Amino acid sequence: MLTPAPPRPGPIARGSEAVARLPWLDRLLPLWILLAMAAGLLLGRLVPGLQGLLGRVQLGHTSLPIALGLLLMMYPVLAKVRYGELGSMAQDRRLLSLTLALTWGLGPLLMFSLAWLFLPDQPAFRTGLILIGIAPCIAMVLIWIDLAQGNREAAALLVAINSVLQVLIYALLGTFYLQILPGWLGLDSQIVRFSFGEIARAVLIFLGIPLVAGFLTRLLGVRLKGRRWYEQRFLPRISPLALYGLLFTIVVMFALQGEAITSDPVQVIKVAIPLLLYFVLMWSIAFALGKQSGLDYARTSALAFTAAGNNFELAIAVCISIWGVTSQQALAGVIGPLIEVPVLVSLVYVSLWLRGQFRVDQNIRREQC
16 A cells, blocks of 8 residues: 655745744844834933934934944844855846846835825925835845845845945936926926935945945955855854844834824824835735746846835935935935834745745746756
8 A cells, every 4th residue: 555645745834944043032033123123212311312322423414323223233144144245146147137126116106106195295205205116125135135035136236236326316206206206297396406425425425334344254264264154154253243233223213213103193194105005015016027937046046126116214314414314304214214124024924934935936837847
C-alpha cells in the first residue's frame, strides 16, 4: 500500500514561515512601534517645554534628535549592502523602468488626485500632501525593505537614483502640480519658489552621510577581517541599531507633534485618509506589477516599498522654509510619517506573507517546462 506524499505547503504556510524566521525583535515590531508612539505622545503632553527643547537645535530644518535617529537607523542597512553588486543591479531594465514610472509618474499624480479629492477646501493641507507625493523616500524605505527581506543592493541603487532625481526635478514637479496642472484643470493654483540648495542639503544629510559611513565600514571591515567575519559576526551586532534608531525617531516625532495631534484630531484624520490610501495603493500596484513582470520576490518587495515611501524630511524642510514651522503645510508633512510608519510596517508582514506565492509560481513554471 502506497503512502500518499504529504501535501506541499501552500503560499500562506510559506509566508507564515518567513514571518516566523524573523528575529524576535523584528517579529514584535508593531508592538514596539505602538509603545514608541504612546511614549512620544505622553512625553509631549506631560513634560513641559520638551517640544521647545527638541525643536531648538536643528540640522537644516529637521530637529537634530530626529536627524540623529534617521542616521542611526540607516547606517546598519547601508553597511549590509554589497556595493560590488550594484553594477549588475543597474542593468536590470525592468526594475529601473518600473521604479521610474511608479515613483516619478504615478506617485505624484496619485497624491495630487487624492489631495484634491479629500481636501478640496483645505489648500494648505492639500499643498503639503502634494509636496510629499513628489518626493520618494531615501531614508526609512531602506528599513522596510530590509525587514521584508528584499534586495538590499536594489534598494541602495533605487534610493541613490531617486536622490539624484530629487535634486534635479523636485522643483519642476512642484511647479507643475501646484501651478501648471491645476491651471489646466481650472482649479486653484499657486506660485511657489523652491530652494535648490535646501533640496540638495536634505539629500546630502539624510543619504550622503549614512551612505559614506556604510560603504567605508564594509570596505574596511572586509579588508581587515574578511567577508565571513564581517557578515556573520559584525553585521548581526550592529543590525539592532536600525530598529533602535527607528523607535527613537518615532518617540521624538510624536513628542514634537503630540499637542497638534491630540488638540485637533479631526484635521489629522482628514489628512490621514488620503495618506493611508496613497501608501496602500502605491504598494499594492507596485507589488502586483513587479510580480506580473517576472521580478523575483526580493526585487519586487524593493520596488513596492520604494514606490510607497516618501521623503518627509525634504517635504517638511521645504514647507518650513516657505510657509514657516507652524504652517498647516508643515503639519501635513509631519502627519505623513505618523501614518506611514504603522502602515508600511503592516505591509512588511503582508509582503512576507506573500513571499511563498513566488516560490509556488516558480515551481509551477518548472513543472510546465
